[in-house]
Amino acid sequence: MGFATGGKTFFLWGGCMMMHADDFRQDRYGIVSGLRDGGYSDDMTLAAIAGQHKRLIFSPPVAVFPHPLASDLSFSRYWNYLRKQTFVLESYVSNVNWMMNRALFTSHCYLSWGFVWPYIMALVHVLAALRAPYSKVVKEASDSSWGLFLVGLLFTCTLIELVSMWNLTKVEIQLCNMLSPEGPKVSLDSYNWGLVFIAVLVDNFLYPVSAIRSHFSQSINWSGIRYYLRDGKISKIERENSSKYTDLGGKHLYGKRTYPPNKSLLGYLSRTLVQWHQPKKYDV
Structure with missing residues (x-):
């Protein structure tokens, strides 16, 4: 995974950030009290405070972080990971924080389904074209539309997208191999780009x-600990009897990502989903 901000940005990521110690010692702008009194997300809270008080945020212009996935990743673990990503948008410590989260919620939902919807429509056009020889009404509707032309255009754009993803992945893998010569070499041979597209x-x-x-549950399970929100803040914490793995990381830094023959397709697809789900700036 990686990101490029140019050095100055309006967001920060909890996995890679530093702040002045005096900001915490003096509880400047309510940084400490906001996190202490029911705060949940460190990076989203700090980003909202910095934006509200016009404080600059500096980050590495470009950064790449190895993110190996667990070999026994299941769909339930992926779903919990995705829930943790979206659950952060329900926590806030101020009105500015709430508005920022609502904006992210709305824009991300719009862009996500906006990406999927053309493929659903393309499938409808393809099915209509296959049905056309057996139905006069469907044939007339199919002949009078630009559906198949748009399907071809979407197919071309998809190929360009996959080639771009392949090139970006190749560069990142080369960089990781150069920076970690002591580890096993990673290659693109294990990538199934058809499954990547589906993922x-x-x-x-x-x-x-x-x-x-x-939004409606207002609770999340994090490695056997369930957090409950009320008015954007943690209101209750419950520890479950059995610890559940809700993270996605592998135990070893190095390792070749493969499709084990004794594993299900769903398990591999879950790993692929997370591999290409870029960690958000509100990942905690």
Whole structure:
């Protein structure tokens, strides 16, 4: 995974950030009290405070972080990961934080389903074209539309998208191999780009579903600990008897991502979903 901000940005990521110690010691702008009194997301809270008080945020202009996935990743673990991504948008410590989260919620849902919808319409046009020889009404409607032309255009755009993803992945893999010569070499041979494409579609379709689920549930399980929100703040914490793995990371930094023959297609697709679900700036 990686990101490029140019050095100055309006967001920060909790996995890679530093702040002045005096900001915490003096509880400047309510940074400490906001997190202490029911705060949930460190990076989203700090980003909202910085934006509200016109404070600059600096970050590495370009950064790439190895993110190996667990070999036993299941769909339920992926779904919980996605729920944690969207659950963050339900927590806030101020009105500015709430408005920023609502804007992210709305824009992300719109863009996600906006990405999936053309493929659904393309499937409808293809099915109509296949049905046309057996139905006069369908044939007339199909002949009078530009459906198949748009399907071809969408197919071309999809190929360009996959080639771009392949090139970006190749560059990142080369960089990781150069920076970690002591580890096993990683290659593109294990990537199934057909499944990657399906994973991107499924991931974008499920994101709004997860966001809506998080909005109405107001609770999340994080490694056996369930958090409950009320008015944007943590109101209750419950520890479950059995610990559940809700993370996605593998235990070893190095390892070749493959499709184990004894694993289900659903398990592999779950790993692919997360591989191409770019970590959001509100990932906690």
